[in-house]
Each structure stands twice: as C-alpha cells, then as structure tokens.
Amino acid sequence: MKPFEHHSPNSLEQAFDLITQDDNNSYYYAGGTDINLQLKSGILAAESLISLKNLSELKGIEYKENNGLKLGALTTLRELQRTKTIYNHYPALSQAAGLMASEQIRSFATLGGNLCNAAPSADLAPPLIALGAIATISSKFGEHKVPIEDFFLGPGETVLEEGEILMQITVPPPNGETLFIKHTPRMFMDISVVCIAIRLLMNNGICNEIRIALGAVAPVPLRAVNAEAELAAQPFSSNNISRAAQIAAEECSPINDIRGTAAYRRRMIEVLVRRGLSSLNENYSKV
Amino acid sequence: MSLLGKSLTRIDALGKVTGETLYPGDINMPDQAYMKILFAGRPHAIIKTIDTSAAEALDAVIAVFLAKDVPVNEYGMMLKDQPVLCGPGSEKPFAERVRFVGDQVAVVVAESVAIAAQACELIQVEFADLPVVSDPLVSMQEDAELLFPDKESNVFIDYHILRGDVEKAFAEADVVVESEYRTPAQEHAFLAPESGLGYIDEDGRVTVAVAGQWAHEEQDAIAHALGLPLDEVRVIHPAIGGAFGGREDMSIQIALALAAWRLQQRGINRPIKIIWSREESIIGHHKRHPYIIRSRWGATKDGDITAADVEVIADGGAYACTSTKVLGNATLMCTGPYDIPNVKVDSYGVYTNNIPSGAFRGFGGPQGAFAAETQMNKLAQELGMDPVELRMRNVAQDDTVMSTNSTLPKGVTLDKVIESCALAAGWNNGIAGWQRSGESAWPPKITGKTKNHIKRGIGFAAAFKNIGFSFGYPERSWAKIELHGETEIEKVVLHHAGSDVGQGAHTVFKQMAAEAAGVPVDKVEMRLADSAGKEDSGSASASRMTFMAGNSIKGAGEAALEKWRNEERPAIAEFTYRPPATTPFAPKTGESNPNFAYGYVAEAVAVEVDVETGHVNILDVICANDVGKAINPQQITGQIEGAVVQASGYTILENFVQQDGIVKTPHLSTYLIPTVLDVPDRVESIILEYPDEVGPWGVRGMAEMPYLPFAPAVIAAVKDAIGVWFDEFPLTPERVLRGLGEI
Numbered sequence A: 001m002k003p004f005e006h007h008s009p010n011s012l013e014q015a016f017d018l019i020t021q022d023d024n025n026s027y028y029y030a031g032g033t034d035i036n037l038q039l040k041s042g043i044l045a046a047e048s049l050i051s052l053k054n055l056s057e058l059k060g061i062e063y064k065e066n067n068g069l070k071l072g073a074l075t076t077l078r079e080l081q082r083t084k085t086i087y088n089h090y091p092a093l094s095q096a097a098g099l100m101a102s103e104q105i106r107s108f109a110t111l112g113g114n115l116c117n118a119a120p121s122a123d124l125a126p127p128l129i130a131l132g133a134i135a136t137i138s139s140k141f142g143e144h145k146v147p148i149e150d151f152f153l154g155p156g157e158t159v160l161e162e163g164e165i166l167m168q169i170t171v172p173p174p175n176g177e178t179l180f181i182k183h184t185p186r187m188f189m190d191i192s193v194v195c196i197a198i199r200l201l202m203n204n205g206i207c208n209e210i211r212i213a214l215g216a217v218a219p220v221p222l223r224a225v226n227a228e229a230e231l232a233a234q235p236f237s238s239n240n241i242s243r244a245a246q247i248a249a250e251e252c253s254p255i256n257d258i259r260g261t262a263a264y265r266r267r268m269i270e271v272l273v274r275r276g277l278s279s280l281n282e283n284y285s286k287v
Numbered sequence B: 001m002s003l004l005g006k007s008l009t010r011i012d013a014l015g016k017v018t019g020e021t022l023y024p025g026d027i028n029m030p031d032q033a034y035m036k037i038l039f040a041g042r043p044h045a046i047i048k049t050i051d052t053s054a055a056e057a058l059d060a061v062i063a064v065f066l067a068k069d070v071p072v073n074e075y076g077m078m079l080k081d082q083p084v085l086c087g088p089g090s091e092k093p094f095a096e097r098v099r100f101v102g103d104q105v106a107v108v109v110a111e112s113v114a115i116a117a118q119a120c121e122l123i124q125v126e127f128a129d130l131p132v133v134s135d136p137l138v139s140m141q142e143d144a145e146l147l148f149p150d151k152e153s154n155v156f157i158d159y160h161i162l163r164g165d166v167e168k169a170f171a172e173a174d175v176v177v178e179s180e181y182r183t184p185a186q187e188h189a190f191l192a193p194e195s196g197l198g199y200i201d202e203d204g205r206v207t208v209a210v211a212g213q214w215a216h217e218e219q220d221a222i223a224h225a226l227g228l229p230l231d232e233v234r235v236i237h238p239a240i241g242g243a244f245g246g247r248e249d250m251s252i253q254i255a256l257a258l259a260a261w262r263l264q265q266r267g268i269n270r271p272i273k274i275i276w277s278r279e280e281s282i283i284g285h286h287k288r289h290p291y292i293i294r295s296r297w298g299a300t301k302d303g304d305i306t307a308a309d310v311e312v313i314a315d316g317g318a319y320a321c322t323s324t325k326v327l328g329n330a331t332l333m334c335t336g337p338y339d340i341p342n343v344k345v346d347s348y349g350v351y352t353n354n355i356p357s358g359a360f361r362g363f364g365g366p367q368g369a370f371a372a373e374t375q376m377n378k379l380a381q382e383l384g385m386d387p388v389e390l391r392m393r394n395v396a397q398d399d400t401v402m403s404t405n406s407t408l409p410k411g412v413t414l415d416k417v418i419e420s421c422a423l424a425a426g427w428n429n430g431i432a433g434w435q436r437s438g439e440s441a442w443p444p445k446i447t448g449k450t451k452n453h454i455k456r457g458i459g460f461a462a463a464f465k466n467i468g469f470s471f472g473y474p475e476r477s478w479a480k481i482e483l484h485g486e487t488e489i490e491k492v493v494l495h496h497a498g499s500d501v502g503q504g505a506h507t508v509f510k511q512m513a514a515e516a517a518g519v520p521v522d523k524v525e526m527r528l529a530d531s532a533g534k535e536d537s538g539s540a541s542a543s544r545m546t547f548m549a550g551n552s553i554k555g556a557g558e559a560a561l562e563k564w565r566n567e568e569r570p571a572i573a574e575f576t577y578r579p580p581a582t583t584p585f586a587p588k589t590g591e592s593n594p595n596f597a598y599g600y601v602a603e604a605v606a607v608e609v610d611v612e613t614g615h616v617n618i619l620d621v622i623c624a625n626d627v628g629k630a631i632n633p634q635q636i637t638g639q640i641e642g643a644v645v646q647a648s649g650y651t652i653l654e655n656f657v658q659q660d661g662i663v664k665t666p667h668l669s670t671y672l673i674p675t676v677l678d679v680p681d682r683v684e685s686i687i688l689e690y691p692d693e694v695g696p697w698g699v700r701g702m703a704e705m706p707y708l709p710f711a712p713a714v715i716a717a718v719k720d721a722i723g724v725w726f727d728e729f730p731l732t733p734e735r736v737l738r739g740l741g742e743i
C-alpha cells in the first residue's frame, strides 16, 4: 500500500474543499471496510483519504409515520439490523443488514459505503430499490435527489460526481409486505451469489403494488420490471408466480465468475423470486 | 491413581485464552529487521535476469538475497527437487526455472515491512514464459512439456499392486461397478499464517523460531541448504497456530535462516522477522492433492467382493514434497479395508504447474477412502444389499491377506467400529443380516411442516488409516526423562522435541510422563519445542505423535526408573523408540509390510438437500473410532469433531480453483471454509478402546481417521436423499443442481 494523507474534516465545507473536481486521487470514506481492501490490494492508489465520520449531517436515524424513514449515510449496518423501528417497519432492510458480513464488520460498515461502493452484489441495494428509497446528494454547488433505483451506473460506478457526498437515504412510509432473500454457498459471512428483495401490496387479494429488485445478476442492482408487470393488478396464483419468476430470470444479465456461473445465477433468481412471491402471498392470505 | 483416561485440562489453555501465549508472529526481538519474500507470480517460466539495483538503492533496504546466495540451492522432504530460491547463479540444475506462482525468487531484508514490500516491487525479474502444464492427465503424456528437463517424465513416482487374477475375477463377477472419481485440492487455512524469526543465538547457531511440525526435519533442511553441520542450526517452535500437515514442508524457514546467516557474514547481527499475509500463505504453501481415481470393482451376487482394478493419479503440483508417501497411502487405501483376493492398482504422482501438493490430514487416505467407500456403496446398491451388511461380509480381519499380500498388524477392529456406528445409527443385525429399521430413532425426526423441496438421506462409510509414514520409512521418536529427589521422586523432567500444533500433544505428554514415572502430573516439568539438546522425535503428523512419543516416554521412564532403583540421583535416561520394521511396495506387485499400526473408524451421516438451490446441510454425524486407549477423552472428542468440521468443508464448501496455474481463490472471501453455522448440528463421538499391541498403554493414533469416511458418507447420504451419485466434490450448490439436471 502506498503512503497517503489522511484528513478528518469537522464540517461539510471542509470536506467539500478537500476534494476538487479534477482531483482523481482523493477519496471519501466512512467505515473503510471496502476501501481498505482496495487500497491494500493496489486496486486503488489514493493520495489522500478523507474520513466522513465527524460529519453530523450524515448521522441519524429518524422515523415518522407520515414521512417514513430518514437514514444518515453513516448509519452502520449494525444500526440497520438492531434499530427496532427499522426492524418493525422495514423488515427486509433490517434483515439484509443482519445477513451481511460479521458483527465486527457490521459495526464499522455503513449504509452510504455499501451504496457508494456500488458492488453489483451490494446487499442493501435491492431492499432500498424495492422500498422506493431516495438518495440525497450534496456538493459545494448544492443538493439533489436521486432514486436508489437510478443511483448505480455500473460496477463501482454511481451517479456521484467528483466531490459529491451521499448525505442521506429517505425511505417512504411502509406500504405492503417486504422480504429479502440472500443466496450464498456458505450459511453466513459470504457475498451474495444472488439476492432479491420484494415489496408487495395486496388489496382484497389483488396485487396493487409490486416491486422486485435483484442483486448480483447484472452490472447494477436492478428492478425486474417485466416480472412486476406480469403480476400487476391480478390475484396471485402458482401459475403467474412461476411465470413472473421465469421472467425475472430472463430479464437479468448475470456473468460467470468465481462465485457462480450465469446459468446458475439465473436459475437461483427464478427459485428465489418464486419462493419470495409465494411466501408474501401466504402472509396476505393469513391475514 | 492412573491419569490415563482422564480429561486433564489442556496445559496451554489458560495462556491461549488470555493471549499470554506467544505465537511466532507475536515475538519481537530488539533491533529486528523485516523480511519479505518475492514470489514468482507466474506458473512456469525461466528467469533470465534479476535486477535488484533499484531495490538495493532504497535507503532502508539492508540486503537482497537471490539463488546465487544459497550454497546448496535445494530442499524437499522426499526428493530434493525444489530450489530454495529460483533464479540464475546457483549450481542446482534448472534452478532458474519457476514452476508455480509461489516459487520464491528473492528475499528482501529491510528496516520496515513497508520498505521490504516496496523493494520487492522494485526488483526487475525478466521471465521467459514456458507452456503451463496444469492438467495431470496432459502432464503424463509422452510429449508433455517437462517441468524438470533432466527427468524423463513428469511422472515422478509410480506404484503398482498386482495380486491374484483380476481379469478372470471380473469375468466371473455377477456385478461390476466402474467409476471415475475426482477429489479436490484443499487449503489448510490454519489460524496463524506463516510467521517467524531468524537470528544467530548466543551459541552462534543459525536459529529459526517458527511454527512447524517437525523441528529436526526443518533443522536438517536448513543445514543442507546452507551447507552447515546440523549442530550449527537450531529450530524452535513457539506456540503453533494449527498445522494439519500444512507445516510439514518448508515455507519461510530456509529463507529466514539464509538471511540471518548471510547478514552475519556481512557483520550485521540482527534478528529478521517475517509474517505472511493470508494470501501469501494460501499461495505459498502446498495443498491437499487433487486425485483422479478410476475404479472398477466386481462382486458375486452374494456380496463377496472378488476384484478391484484401480488407477490412481495424484496431481503433485510443482514439487514432490511428501507426495511419494501420500500416494503410497492412497494406493493402499483405494481398495479399502476389505478382503479382496484379486487386486490391481496402478498409481502415479505427477508434476504440474499447480501449487505443490503435500501433507494434509489423512495424507492420501481421504482420497483413497472416497473412491473405495463410494465403490462399496454403489456395489451395495447394485446388489440390493444393505451397505453395512456388504461391509461386514468383506471386512478385513486379523488373518485377511490384503492387496499387499500381507496381513494387517494383529488387533484389526474394523468390524467393531462398523458395528458400534451402525447400531447407534439405527441398524440391527437380524436373521437377514444387517439392516436399518424404518422406525430408527436416528437421525432425529423433523418436527413441524416439511417443505417438499427439502429431501433427507443418510449415508455410511468406514475406513482404516496407518499410523506413521512407514512403507519402509525409518520411524523413530526420542525422549529423555530425569527423575529428581532423594528418597522419593520429587520432580520429573521430560525432554521431547515433538510439536504441539494445537492438538494438545504436550498435555498428553505430561499425562504419559507422569504415568511412566508413577508420579502425579504436577511433578512433571517439560523441556519442549526446541531442536537444541534434543534428538529427533519425528513429525506431528500421520496420527503418530501420541503413539510414537508415548512409546519413547514410556521407554525413557522405564529406563530412568531402573536407574532410580539402582540409587542413581538424579536418574536420567534417554530412549529412542523404533516401531516394528515396515517395507516399501515391491516394484511390480506391491508386496510389502507397509505399516506397523492402524486406526479404524466408521461414520454415519444424515443430510438435508434443497433440490431447488442445491444446498446440502449436514444434520447429524455419528463417528465410531477405535483409539486403542483414550489418554485424554476430551481431546479425542475434540479431534473427532474437528475432523468432521474440516471434512465437511472439504466435502461441501471448499472450492480451491486454479486456472492455468493461477490461483483464483487466494482469499478467504472466495475460498470458503465452514463457519459455525455450516458445521453439522451434532456429532456423536463413540470412542472404542481395543488396545493396539505395540501402542503405548494400547494407544492407536486417531486424529486423521474421522476425516476419512466423511466425504463418502455424505456422498451416499446425498444419493439417498436425491437419487444422484456425485463422483466429484465439493458439493457446492451449483454442482448439486447440475447433478440434478436443473441447469
């Protein structure tokens, strides 16, 4: 690892000033659990690292029934997993965080880091996409908002411009049942071979709203819009559930890598989407 | 009161849980410098030139050593085929070749770890790449690229067994089962990656403090490479963070010694320290051998196995390491512990540009047992016979003539372990022979709703494993015991070089020394883990340490007591135990007396398979192991459970991928070892104690044995669950789904 400078700005202004727009070798970081590995392995050569940890604007968890959930980018995975309101109102998000990494890593790793690192397998992306979450992004020049669905551009690439900071994630008030499923060869401490999140709102046995988000099966976490369309405004049956699962498998574009072949990943999407839809449907029929 | 059979608390427990115990990486010496080893980074090439000028120009670089600095540039436990450092300038023929990615090219010593790493990057190595040989089947062909141009072939060892008339037996057989098995490489993944210090001790000896398995072998390898007499080299083993065979061969030892010694010659007398990263460890040390085993067995319709014809091919990787012995075990064990009158085995150890293969718990046994036991289970299916019944009909006994045309040492208890395990797993022996009743309490029933994509099954397998290297290897173990006191023995001092690699050897040494001298354990002091002042006690491997050390301690104890009775004060005696002689395979027939002792084991495994995702979940394991005498039952249980956990990784999860000689899984994030959630929910250890005739107090070795039947038992259980035989593992979810034809 090359030597680098380290900064811990205490205000947003300072943080902004530390990265200029044509600066390619300075990086913000939060928990450091992704960036550290990249530095050590030489994938990344930084001249300076800027810690975001002292910025109060990036902290806080706030839930209001009418406005939903506001999560500072520095929210740790452990907080996502353990905060009661999140667990109660957004179980898929809390479960996804709880299935990531280890207790130690979860205490360091942040929500913002998981999203900004933009791994196709980032586990928090599918639940946030399914929940319709929105990112607030700031820079010296102002603030703008982007749905998480549109946040990712490719592996390791997001809409963030040089010098922009992801400030906050807002999640709309809970609307329907949610679920997250992660598929890994190992039971725990493993990176998703595929993962899925679904949000389903049923009214009188009819699918009113459905969002299906898929992870690790395309350059970016994506929505299975065709599968969603297959189910919209209908009652669920084992037939349309299976069909939607097949469509989801077709609309992703996985690759072969050390964790699994494309064919296997597609197959797992089909299985998990079918299982996820059936299970949510069962929850509704119980009520 | 005898202390044997008591679960004495581990003598190393307190220090290890409090963190007081120092592993080599924890030790720092005043004024130490830091070392880094430059790996080749490519699988097959000739090094044309090495330019170290830029590295040496760095201020804080103390020295860079290359092949030309190694007086006798070679090592290897069985064949000295491995250069200490690859590159031009040494006398070793073809030492300028690199043959795998982890071949060591340069040793850098610097004032800090960071500078040493920077210097490595500044070393300019000019390579001329050679064709990469990564498939052992290709490597065996006559026109294959030779890894060692001075050898005729890439096949560096072959064994052959020929007994009876195999073809005639096949012609007369009622059923024949034929399969090609492939077993995977495995990484030891011990807790502590290689680390250590090299320095010149107060007596001027070149000293290395590392985690190893056999201090005297390491001493010998260092002395040979540096051209020094043995007594000018010293090897110390501080606490050892696991080994499993992975420290049987050299890794950093010779480089540390070389650096300390060469620096001293330049008038620099400083300790040198190195700690390998996990990635360096994974690339830098050998792996379990991948095997291809083609196996054809025949039997009569009554379940009498009459013939076995087996071809065994071991991917030895770039250097021979312990392959010759590992292949010997597989050659013997690929026909199982069964009475088979007609046997033909042809086995080959082959060089490739993969990471060298070497010692790993079981030492060729697991691969042999996988093929043998899966053949047994397939035969049982073909015959419509219960797998336990088939085993009992063919089980080797004291008078059974094995493939080597010799009997096993007296006291064969395979039938006993099979019986105990089978009974615990719900079998019974009725008029129709061994059968499992439908209402068996094992495995535990599922309560609540069962999902229809979850299928359950059970499997059974048995195995035998030799204690010690043997096949003619001159096994020995030395001990010295001092008895101090006047009218009664007040203090016993045991000197022993046997390594405690984390398995608890030193705790049982203490128990055995107390027993041998007839005193309570608190009167025993031990001087251990240092080659200085001690003779060879052999390696902590091959399930031999308690057996061999026990015999040496017992012998030294008896001799010391004799002197004590003759009024010598203190009474001091040394003893070197040599087990009964063994012989290597005869060249064409394999006739031999290969081993002096064996351990026997049987396992039953229950699994659950998700037929939609391919997940295999191991629910429950019953292991019956004849250990002869359990010196410390808790440690025996620990070894059984540990072996099951390690074998479950081997069978299901651990997928070591090499492509064209490049390691694709050099991190623990892609090479997945089991977590606590992946291991079987329950392991029932059944400890049997049928004494071994030559074992100390009846002890048999036991630590590898529970590993052997595990993979074939799981394969049988998965077959029982989903109807598919897998001849290749690990059973990753993807492989299982492919087996089911789902992708």
Ligand SMILES: Cc1cc2nc3c(=O)[nH]c(=O)nc-3n(C[C@H](O)[C@H](O)[C@H](O)COP(=O)(O)OP(=O)(O)OC[C@H]3O[C@@H](n4cnc5c(N)ncnc54)[C@H](O)[C@@H]3O)c2cc1C
Pocket (backbone or CB within 6 Å): A027, A028, A029, A030, A031, A032, A033, A034, A035, A036, A052, A058, A073, A074, A077, A099, A100, A101, A102, A105, A108, A109, A110, A111, A112, A113, A114, A115, A116, A117, A121, A122, A123, A124, A160, A164, A165, A166, A167, A189, A190, A191, A192
């Ligand atoms: C052992 C281990 C296991 C893991 N398991 C999982 C897993 O199961 N699932 C999973 O998805 N991930 C896993 N990870 C990856 C990682 O822990 C997560 O992605 C984590 O959430 C990253 O957060 P961080 O705060 O540590 O990121 P950092 O390393 O601090 O940052 C990551 C990237 O995001 C940028 N960044 C961070 N915060 C901001 C911000 N607010 N604004 C702009 N840019 C920002 C940084 O510049 C950097 O490029 C694992 C990692 C390890 C080491």
